[in-house]
Amino acid sequence: MANYQPNPYQQPQPPQQPPYPNPYQQQPPPNPYQQPPWGAPPQGPPPGPQAPYPAAPQQPGGSKVPVLGRLIGAGIIVVALLFSSFFGWEGLYAAGVRGVHGELKVDKCTVKYERYRTHGHYRTRRSYDCYGTFTSDDGKTKDINAVLDTELRYDADETVSVTQSGEAVSTSRDYDYVVSDAKHAGFNFAGSFALLIAVALGVFCAATGYFPGRRCKVSYSEAWRASARGATRPAVIVIGAIGAVGALVSLLLGYML
Structure with a gap:
């Protein structure tokens, strides 16, 4: 068989160009169910960062x-x-549930004034110290120097139902008394x-x-x-x-x- 010899006088053919795409030709829609071949790179844009979970609803007035x-x-x-x-x-x-209950026989009452401040104004409170003799109901307790701090004024020789509440804080009296x-x-x-x-x-x-x-x-x-x-x-x-x-x-x- 003879060897093939090229024709030295034949002009070389130019390489064929790929056909230009027709912009007016409609492309078929992609098939969403078509799987890419095995080993092919993933299609579509790269996945971005996941959206954070929505914040839990706050209770009324919880953060405030x-x-x-x-x-x-x-x-x-x-x-x-x-x-x-x-x-x-x-x-x-x-x-009369607590303390020593009894009666106070008033000898005299003296008035006293106490000045105090409230709501930006000075006011004067009037009260009385009534001196007399206290005698308990059972007769076992007697105080001839009893002093009753009260907002009412009692007349001399008037008897007032009182309760001896305990030892007085003030040094001018021995016991505190409360109107009962x-x-x-x-x-x-x-x-x-x-x-x-x-x-x-x-x-x-x-x-x-x-x-x-x-x-x-x-x-x-x-x-x-x-x-x-x-x-x-x-x-x-x-x-x-x-x-x-x-x-x-x-x-x-x-x-x-």
């Missing part, structure tokens, strides 16, 4: 509860309980119960962070809704109701008895 509201509520609770205990203790002496009758006992117990309403307000403020004032960041409606999720609202209602009913009953008994 200030520390100041809780501190104010705790302060209200402490102060109200102290004054409530004081009035209740005085009420027990006024009712239903009216004074009712007023003291009414004050003790009324301060429980302030305790209920303190519990509400301490639990929700709400307090009356411009600096409070929690509205009353948010605080009231937040109090329904636990035992705050029942506790506030029960304590406030006990204070209101107890104060009303104490005043009525004080006037009726």
Whole structure:
């Protein structure tokens, strides 16, 4: 077989160019179910960073509860309980339940004035020191230098029902005396119960962070809704109701008895 010899006079053919794409030719839509061949690079844009999870919804007033509201509520609770205990203790002496009950025979009463400041104004309080002799109901206790600090003035030789509450703090007298009758006992117990309403307000403020004032960041409606999720609202209602009913009953008994 003879070897093929190229024709030296034949011109070389130019390389064929690929056909230009027709911009007016419609391309078929891609098949979403077609899988790329094995080993082929992934199609499409590279995956970007994943979107963060949405933040959990915050509870009403959860992030806005200030520390100041809780501190104010705790302060209200402490102060109200102290004054409530004081009035209740005085009420027990006024009712004759504690101390030594007896009668004070008045010799004379002297007036005294005490000046104090309230709401930016100075006021004067008038009271009386009534001197006399105290004799207990059983006759075992007698004090000839008894002094009764009272807002009412008694006449000489008038007998007043009193209770010896204990040793006096002042050095000018030996014992302290409290007028013992239903009216004074009712007023003291009414004050003790009324301060429980302030305790209920303190519990509400301490639990929700709400307090009356411009600096409070929690509205009353948010605080009231937040109090329904636990035992705050029942506790506030029960304590406030006990204070209101107890104060009303104490005043009525004080006037009726």
